Amino acid sequence: MDKTILFGGLTPIHERLIQGAVESQGYKALPLPVPDNQSLAIGREYCNRGMCNPTYYTVGNLIKFLLEEQKKGINVEENYIFATIGACGPCRFGMYETEYKQALRKAGFKNFQIAILNQTTFSSEGTIELTPSLIWQLIKAIWTADILREIGYRLRPYEVENGSIDKLLTEQTETLYHILKKGGKVKEILKSLYQFRKKLQVIRFNFSKVKPVVAVIGEFWAHTTESDGNYHLHRWLEEEGAEVRPEPIAGWIDYQLFITEEKLKKEIKAKGLSKNRIKSLIATKSLSIALKGFYNLLRSVFSFLPKELPSQKYLAQLASPYFDYMVVGGEGHLEVAKHVYYVKHKKCHMVVSVKPFGCMPSTQSDGAQAKVLSDYPESIFISVETSGDAEINVKSRILMKLFEAKKLAEQELSNALRKHKITKREFENACKSENLQKPLIKRSKNYISTAAQVLDANAKQIKSLIREKFSDGLLIPTKNG
Template sequence: MAKKTILFGGLTPTHELLMKGAVESVGYRAEFLPTPDNVSLAIGREFCNRGMCNPAYYTIGNLIKFLKQKAAEGVDVEKEYTFTTIGACGPCRFGMYESEYRHAVREAGFKNLSISILNQSKLSSEGEVELTPTLVWRLIKAVWTADIVRDIGYQLRPYEVEKGSVDKVISEYLQELYAAMKKGGKVKEILSILVKLRKSLNSLRFDYTRVKPVVSVIGEFWAHTTEGDGNYRIHRWLEEEGAEVKPEPIAGWIDYQLFMQEKKLLLEIKAKGLSYQRIKRFIAVKTASSLLRWLYNLLRGALSFRPRALPPQKYLAELAKDYYDPLVVGGEGYLEVAKHIYSVKEKKAHMVLSVKPFGCMPSTQSDGAQSKVLLDYPESIFISVETSGDGEVNVKSRIQMKLFEAKKAAEKEFEEVLEKLKLTREAFVRAFSSPELQKPFIKLSGKFAGTAARALYANFQKAYSLLPEREAEGTV
């Protein structure tokens, strides 16, 4: 077991806190890096080679900034820390990250810093951190839980009556979840804490008369996941601009990786025939995929299934196949195109925002396909933006123009629901001022993107019953 403290980072603070607990549960000491900022970007550009993408500059610069700060405090960082990151290969600069980390920390004066690599495709490790089945399972539980908690936060915050109340409750239970992960992350204990979180959220009030556009944030993995300067803090900014944000769960990426392993094994069996080893690997991948989806739904159930379900990868691949070959890998593969179509076809969002680093090759390929998607789905409100660390005003100005369209679309959708149910806007507002319809986990239904529309459609009978007779008369 390594005596050094494991440094890691690159996801959201919620994910990193729970992952820290998972890593500590197997005997390591762990510390996650702060969210990368534009100072990190500048440091990354100083010490990295030219031609790297923003995630490399931000995350590598963030590491060097942290090491320099600790060294200035008198810490012998080369003896105290080992940095752990994900490694991979493929037609993307991500495959060069390992060598770039090693090069940059040497250039910054930390030539003896230990770096451990976790290979995402082979589930193997190099360095002082051993990627055991126990650690992998505990990390999965941590990431899945963080996905669930993050999603419920983004769904509820736009409708909270008392600003900041949702974040306050969630932050309290995140500490409990961290403690649970540190003890091994027993599923029963995680579920118990999530149930307590649900009960605490249930004491808050929510105003579902706010008609807000739902914006799905997709794109390159790091760019659409981070919640800092690397994507101009786009998720919280969209909330401030009046949107409900639909973030992508990291579980969806793991689900995609397992699906691709399944596809590759089927191709191998078709080309080389059946064998014991191939059948064994195929069963293992299918079992892992089913188990992880079962766990995700189990955790969703603790929060009344309000966090969104993972869409079936087979369906996503089917949606994308006419625009992007599902067997073409690198970056997000077919996911960007599939998520866009899925959001429009299944009415999961009013607007799709694709965020990617400047010059990201796989995302650029996806953008080429998106032009055909827009021809076939003219009702789509879609915008693709590149982040470069500067140009924030220009990017946000472009997004605001599309967001205006999305707000109009959300209003139009809601008015159509009112008309269908023969209910006036005033009667809707009056009915939903009742405490019974201001709960966080009220029923939502109907093939509508907007939360207000889904809340009304699912609860209109109750809404009628809560209206004074003179208002409800003639509405059904």
């Protein structure tokens, strides 16, 4: 195929690596620019009323790009094709394909081609063939991008030199893009990640900074995008003093496989065993296990710092008192399940659930969240809707909750300091030591905040530094310098 495949809607890291994966199969590929509010305006102009803002942003972003290319004299219908995910169900996501086609016709691109990649059946419609080889390449790209993205959010808030993590991530993303474009053998990806780990070790971090951990969940596009579509929520939270926990895309695919497996089990129970059903069930289960194993293999490169993928079966159990996991559409039961999981297992100080204005599945989840909050009153939780405007209102609401989370993180560190009989000043001074500035330093599981985790896991070393090198908070050289 001579046409260039356009795609978009994920993070810049994901899209660059996906580009490499697609190009490895002989296609030409190009990620669209990050959607902005101009994309929203164009989407609203050409789409039906009542759609969610992910529709407006993604459709508008495509049309904006095509119009700009057309001004350059490029025949976009002959040179480009757009690939997007297809689905069905109660969510408006199932209507995206229709909205793309209608909006393109209105914008004057009636012959522009769209390829649909079905997320549940791993099939395709159009000129792009979703082969096993392409699927495997995409999985390697997405899983690796998940890991890189989380490493950034885990370490960037503590970097001593601002911009050092982003610079290294940009370089590593380009390196992995070229590896994936050439076929992306797992061995080569792992080798590159280990080299990235070595480069990380050179960067210094100050883990005495007290920052609340904030998990961002909600509707898939709204909690994934890093654009005007969610007011650049992740980076803004960082700027406001938080450590952000983004959701990996691998978790979404793991969820899709779990639902497929559960549907097959119910079908077998209702209709009985058959060769095809047993074969499909074994294949789905095996794929789920293999993909989670691959994800853990990538995590192991960084001493398992990126968070694990929780068991989908366990998440369904956590959600069961509030939400039937077989009610699909959007993120289904996951918004409720993730909230309970993060609070019950003390994975974060605060949960932000972000979703498009009027998102039906998320509205259902919000109804159940009221009961979750009554059962877990210690939770600091806020649900916000994004519509392309009302940014000040949304952020001011989040800031009020973030203030509570900051107080909780500070109290947590105070408890850890008392436990080990270390003063805050001593801890801050000890964290200036090179050994305590390493990115993959030991972290305790007894606390949520990174500061408290580092203190708890390295208390003996910190006390030794205090005795040997510190007096009244000042570094005193030893005989060996």
